[in-house]
Amino acid sequence: MYAQMVxxxxxxxxxxxxxxxxxxxxxxxxxxxxxIEPKDWMPDDYRATLIRQIGQHAxxxxxxxxxxxxxITRAPTLERKAILLAKVQDEAGHGLxxxxxxxxxxxSRDEITEMLLDGRMKYSSIFNYPTLNWADIxxxxxxxxxxxxxxxxxxQRTSFGPYSRAMIRICKEESFHQRQGYDAIRKMAEGTPEQxxxxxxxxxxxxxxxxxxxxxxxxxxxxxxxSMAWKIKINxxxxxxxxFVDQTVPQAEYLGLSIPDPDLKWNEERGHYDYTDPDWxxxxxxxxxxxxxxxxRLAARNKAWDDGGWVRDGLLAHARKKRTRNLAAE
Amino acid sequence: MTRDxxxxxxxxxxxxxxxxxxxxxxxxxxxxxxxxxxxxxxxTALDLIGQTQMWLGFAGEIDGGKSADDLAFLRDAWDxxxxxxxxxxxxxxxxxxxxxxxFDAWHSIMLGRLMKSSDERVAAIxxxxxxxxxxxxxxxxxxxxxxxxxxxxxxxxxxxxxxxxWPYVGEMFASDDVDAEIAKAGIAPNPADLRxxxxxxxxxxxxEATLIIPESRxxxxxxxxxxxxTEHLGHLLTQxxxxxxAYPGATW
Numbered sequence: 001m002y003a004q005m006v007x008x009x010x011x012x013x014x015x016x017x018x019x020x021x022x023x024x025x026x027x028x029x030x031x032x033x034x035x036i037e038p039k040d041w042m043p044d045d046y047r048a049t050l051i052r053q054i055g056q057h058a059x060x061x062x063x064x065x066x067x068x069x070x071x072i073t074r075a076p077t078l079e080r081k082a083i084l085l086a087k088v089q090d091e092a093g094h095g096l097x098x099x100x101x102x103x104x105x106x107x108s109r110d111e112i113t114e115m116l117l118d119g120r121m122k123y124s125s126i127f128n129y130p131t132l133n134w135a136d137i138x139x140x141x142x143x144x145x146x147x148x149x150x151x152x153x154x155x156q157r158t159s160f161g162p163y164s165r166a167m168i169r170i171c172k173e174e175s176f177h178q179r180q181g182y183d184a185i186r187k188m189a190e191g192t193p194e195q196x197x198x199x200x201x202x203x204x205x206x207x208x209x210x211x212x213x214x215x216x217x218x219x220x221x222x223x224x225x226x227s228m229a230w231k232i233k234i235n236x237x238x239x240x241x242x243x244f245v246d247q248t249v250p251q252a253e254y255l256g257l258s259i260p261d262p263d264l265k266w267n268e269e270r271g272h273y274d275y276t277d278p279d280w281x282x283x284x285x286x287x288x289x290x291x292x293x294x295x296x297r298l299a300a301r302n303k304a305w306d307d308g309g310w311v312r313d314g315l316l317a318h319a320r321k322k323r324t325r326n327l328a329a330e
Numbered sequence: 331m332t333r334d335x336x337x338x339x340x341x342x343x344x345x346x347x348x349x350x351x352x353x354x355x356x357x358x359x360x361x362x363x364x365x366x367x368x369x370x371x372x373x374t375a376l377d378l379i380g381q382t383q384m385w386l387g388f389a390g391e392i393d394g395g396k397s398a399d400d401l402a403f404l405r406d407a408w409d410x411x412x413x414x415x416x417x418x419x420x421x422x423x424x425x426x427x428x429x430x431x432x433f434d435a436w437h438s439i440m441l442g443r444l445m446k447s448s449d450e451r452v453a454a455i456x457x458x459x460x461x462x463x464x465x466x467x468x469x470x471x472x473x474x475x476x477x478x479x480x481x482x483x484x485x486x487x488x489x490x491x492x493x494x495x496w497p498y499v500g501e502m503f504a505s506d507d508v509d510a511e512i513a514k515a516g517i518a519p520n521p522a523d524l525r526x527x528x529x530x531x532x533x534x535x536x537x538e539a540t541l542i543i544p545e546s547r548x549x550x551x552x553x554x555x556x557x558x559x560t561e562h563l564g565h566l567l568t569q570x571x572x573x574x575x576a577y578p579g580a581t582w
Contacts, residue, residue, distance in 0.1 A: 062360075065368065069359030076573040076582035077399045078349075078386075081356070082379045088359055089372035096365055109365075134573055134582070184582075192580045300361065308363020311423050311477065314484025318476040 002060030002124035002148060004215040004287075006053040008226040010045035030231050035161035038104035046230055050160055051105050051112070052121070053232060058098035059116045059123035061091045063297050067131040068140065076134060083180055084137060090173045097169060101162040117302050125283060128291030129209045135188045135198035136206065141181015143203075143210040143248065149174045150244045151214065154234035182251065189255040196256075203257045208278040214241040216280060245275045336511035337449075338392045339411060340518055342401070343508075343554050345385030346412035348459075349402055350563070351433060352378030353570055354420055363423055370469060374430070377462040384455045403574035407563045414553040415498035417563045421491065424477055424484070428491035431470035435531050436502045438467045439524050448516035471535045478539025489541055500549020503528070508555075 016024060023043055029036065036042055065088050072088065075081035099109045115121040126144055131137060152174060156167045188199040215221060215237040227233035245264075252259050267274045285291065356375040362368040383398050390396035415433060420426045441463055444456035477484040505522045513520040536543055552558030573582070 062365070065360035069361075072356045072359050073353060073569050074572055076403070076580075078379055078383050078402055079399075080582055082376055082383070085356060085359075085372050085376040085379065089369055089376065092365055092368045092372065096369070099365070187582060191582075192577065194577055195580055304361040304363065307361075308367075308423060310481070310483045310487065311363035311367075314477045314480025315473075316480075317484070318480040321479065 002057050002064070002126070002151075002213070004056075004122075004124060004213065006049065006056060006227065008045070009048035009052075010043075010226060013226050013229045027229070030159045030229075033157075035164060036159050037161045045226075046232075047105050049227060049230070050163065050232060051102055051107050053227075054098050054102045054105070054163055055107070055112045055115065055121050056123060058095045058102060058112070059121060060127060061095035061098065062116075063123045063127045063301060064091055066297055066300055067127055067129070067293075068137065070131050071134060071137050074134070075137075080137075080184065083184075087141070087177050087180065090177070094166075094170045094173070097166040098163075101160075101166045104162045113305070117298070117305055119289070119298065122287065124213060125286045125291065126209050126213050127297060128286050128293045129206065130293055132205070133198040133201060135185055135195070135202040138181050138183075138185030138188060138199070139202035139206045141177050142185050142251070143181075143206055144213070145174050145178040145181055146248060147210050147213040147244050149178060150240050150247075154240075157231070157234060159231035185257075186255055189257055199255070200257055203252070204260045207260050208282075211241055211244070211275075211278045212283045212286075214238075214244070216283065217277060220280070242272050245273050249273050331507055331511055333511060333515055334392060336508045337515075337517065338389055339508040340512045341385055341389035341392065342409075342411040343413075345382050345389055345398075345401070346410050347416055347433070347437075348378040348385060349382040350410070350412045350566065351416035351430075352376075352382060353566060354416065355426070355430070357420055358426065367423070371426075374466055374469075377459075377466065381455070381459045381462070384458070388451060388455070399574070403571045407559050407567055408556050410553070410559065410563060410567075411556055412553050413498070413501045414550050414560055415495065415501065417553065417560055417566060418495070418498065419562055421494070422487060424487040425491040425494065427470055427473045427477070428488060429495055430466065431474045431535070432495055432499055432532065433502075434463060434467040434470050435528055435535075436524070438463045439527050439531070440519070440521075443519040443524070447518060452517060474535060474541075475539045478536070478541045485540065488539065492536070492541055493544055496544045497546070497548050497550050500547060501551045501553060504549070504551055504554065506555060 014023065016027075019027065022041060026036075026042060026046075029040075036046075068084060068088050068091075072081065072084050075084055099112065102112055103109060112121065116123065126147075131140065149171060152167055152171050156164055156171060158164045158167065185199055185202070188195040191199075218224065218236045218238045221237050224233060224236060228236075249259065249264065261276045264273060264275050266272075286294065289295070352375045355371050355378065358368070358371045358375075360368065362371055382402065386398035386401045390398055390401050393401070415429060418429065420429075438460070441456045441460040445453050445460060447453040447456065474488065478488045479485070503521045503525045505520050509518075509520050509522075512518045533543065553560075573580075
């Protein structure tokens, strides 16, 4: 998942006594793992929070095309170019499923797109970092998709039916992307000294931004409790981050790449790796719009939307004409 | 010219068309007017790159055991054999889709004939590619109609695109010694023989799109024989071939 710091609507988790009868029945369904479907009654705050979360995830898929597209025209072999094209196509497809899931909550794709374009809605902080060498493409697949999967696998069990079903499809494709990413960076790590340098450089730049993908630490994560009660969020940020670190460290060792964290070490007692948290002040800067690529990414999306206006209008006008002609012929 | 020399040129022409157009279409990634178009453009580019692997893979075997990647990434502009149409810059979405349509129409007719090639491998590649290109043509044709017969602005942009691209159409039907040799061997049709069917096909779609085909039959040439490409091809190759050129001998 690419949703971070999704602000839960409402004032916090209500106790059963504070809930209305309708709210209690709703919470009972969630507690019994019965999916909520679009036509079911749901609290306004549940709906609003889900729109933010699904929207942010969808936008991330769309903006995420940009750092990868940055290398499509420079992919070093026909096969790598084909793999990258297929991946970007899958991601645009994920965006489409997610916008459809959001539409079932009563917000149109155009409305939610405009909220991205004018900055009212966010996308994952990771896509505000640049892809500077070819190994970044491998690292994005391995680390970024790896972190996304960590988040998305539990979300297959999320309480909102359309979101859960979209996640099931998305997870299948994401795990394929992650394997391809690992294969691409492995080739670099096992390659010439220059290729190894590219792989290490990618690791150095993308390690902490990948850890940031899980959102701020639990101590500072103010929106989690309500989302967890609603099963919109299944695990805490720190749980998932730890799981990601534990999974990734042995893979990096296998590749012979060093993780840019001198304090990273196995903690026998905890049964986990100890690691250094990312610099959260950098994270909050990126979220506020001060990441290395925020301005350019949003400008690229705005330009695509503005330049495409005549195309959308043209196709719509044609569809209307056709309908009128068909009606006249009947 | 020997049959093998002519055959190599023919395979390079097919492969380079797919490669260069696939590359151009891939430049759209993340910048299309609607999400469905982002998906469709990536899909089209992907199909074309897949076809490139087959055509250039075959060409490389004849050309002294080179790989498709050797041919794609290590030749200079004068060795490319694609028609000029596919190397012109994308322009706006209208020009990209018009270029796609004008090429798809030729491509689908050509592949249809190649499925009956005397060379089994050519026929097999054509059969696979033809399925994909049938879909490309349907999509680009529908879009050209939708935008041609859309708003005043979309109509004007599509007519501009057609006017700009029209002088690049004729080269797809040029015939030279290579074509004569290949046609004689029953490997491929003589391109000139496809023109009537092409004119009929695009005439039907462009009429529905309320667009006017320019009267001039003037054709820019020089791509498919490598005599004189556009200035654009060098820039495209600079980008596409950069890693292979900067780090010779590395595997990726």
